[in-house]
Amino acid sequence: MRFSNIMTSMKNKDRILEAIDQLRHRKARPDAQRICNFLFRKYSINSAEAKSDLQWCVDNDIVLRVEYKGNISYRNAAKKFSHVKREREHQGDSKSLPFDGNKANRKFAQFLMNAFGELIVDEPDYLEFGVPGDEIIKNILSKDSVRYTKKYITILLEKEVENGGLIKLENGNYLMGPMEAEPSSNTGKMSEKDDINHKRYPNGNFSGFMHKKNLVSKNEEFKRHNSSSDITESNSLNNLRVGGRRKRAKKVFDPSDNNVPKKRGRPAGSLNKSTIEKQLARLSDESRPESRTSNSGSQFGVCSVCHLQNKKGPNDKLVACRECSNKAHYSCLNGDDMMLKMYPDNTWQCPHCKTCVICFETADAGSLIVCSVCADAYHAGCHEPHITEKIKNGNKWLCTNCQMPDELEITKIESNMTFSRKPSIVNDEVSSDSSLSNTNYQSLQSSPSALHLSPQNGANGRESPDQDQSDSKGFDSEDDLNIDPSIPDATHWTPDEVYQYFTQYFPEEAKVFKEQEIDGRSLLLLKRLDVLTNMKLKLGPALKIYKHVVKLQVRRDDPKLYWL
């Protein structure tokens, strides 16, 4: 796919996910037709583009294409993510999710192989002690930091361990597992269907979280009937009912049922006796979080935080927990109580359902500490390093993914860059691997002038006449050698040039650079918090943008700088 197409697909990704969420919310089947419809209505995206982007999302495991009740549905893969453990528990096995031939998975397997190859060459001891996960992550991120994140790779590694492709040693390091001649299939009886439908029903990492039967329909007839169309299944969908659901008799309106509050929708009288009984039973049991379909509270939109049913403002909406049916006002979330924090993708896990991202256990297995940036929750013992300090509710805590090492504060980065002009310091034994060493940091403290902005190679940031005379070729420090010439020097960029740069990666979010009139020098001064909070960006893009900012600031693409 051409670069520009990838960019539009990425942009439409969120819209497609939004469409799926929206359709699921109103209990409509998220099929291609409805998704396209939604995109057209809301974003004027034509059907062809919507379909190709949907396909792109499927190919990239952002959206799952599943068959359910004989028809095709699309699922938000991210929302299936937290069901990993539950699915595994229910299925009672851990090897039913093979790392199969799915394109994205193959790609990851390739990255993994390369990473092992390179790392073992560098450090033959890894053959004996295994390769540390961090090194694998670092290696893969250095190759593709757009598609992968630390967390994502961690999860993929775990999956690979389960599938036998990797072996996790007792010390936590990894070794490549035995190569399988052919990937184990989900079921023994899948062969023909698999051949026909493999591309259409990629059973990759994410789809493994789905019910297996969703992916492998019992309904051969339907599939054959439908196999000629890829995404455009809607025609046959309309003509062929497979679910066999019968039309039910109309309910007689019973005025005595009018005590059920409802904004709109079907009249309360349409409830049948058993439903009413169930509801009455549930009303007496308000303490536990209810399931999506068996929920009196959520059904009527009661916020589980403030317990108010009504919206708190014209724009306030109820956000449903992605595990159960607990809901909360948008405005009630992201407050001081970290357990009520939303994820950057605007999804939410209520305190009952919130799970540790390492062990997937809930707070039942020990109190969870929630990162105030990414909203990931950890048990104190699961987080690396272990959390020893007492973190009170409401106190800000950053997980290791979001922590900003002191060395990475921009002023210190500047000092590091300034230091390249100080041969006496350059000559110190500095670990070139650690881009910002203590020595550099000390140079800042001992040299107030280092606070002047003089990023990148000294040629751009000269500040004293004698240095002006200096020849840039003279900067032979390790840091200068580490500068990646493919990363542009942004020092003298105009706000427009800054905007242009970010537009190619973040066409939507780049506007903020224009609005804020951020020129090259300002860009090089940006701090992490500026990008994450002050620019009013969504956290996901903000983190990615910050990565680029750091890259431009240090002119090096070292994942350590932004992922440590």
Add this chain to the structure above:
DNA sequence: TGCTGCGCACATG
């Protein structure tokens, strides 16, 4: 007419 909300039957484990 098309979008939305949702009860409840069905699918699945």
Add this chain to the structure above:
DNA sequence: CATGTGCGCAGCA
């Protein structure tokens, strides 16, 4: 039996 899903109906703009 519990839970996820979405059909088909009703209300609404």
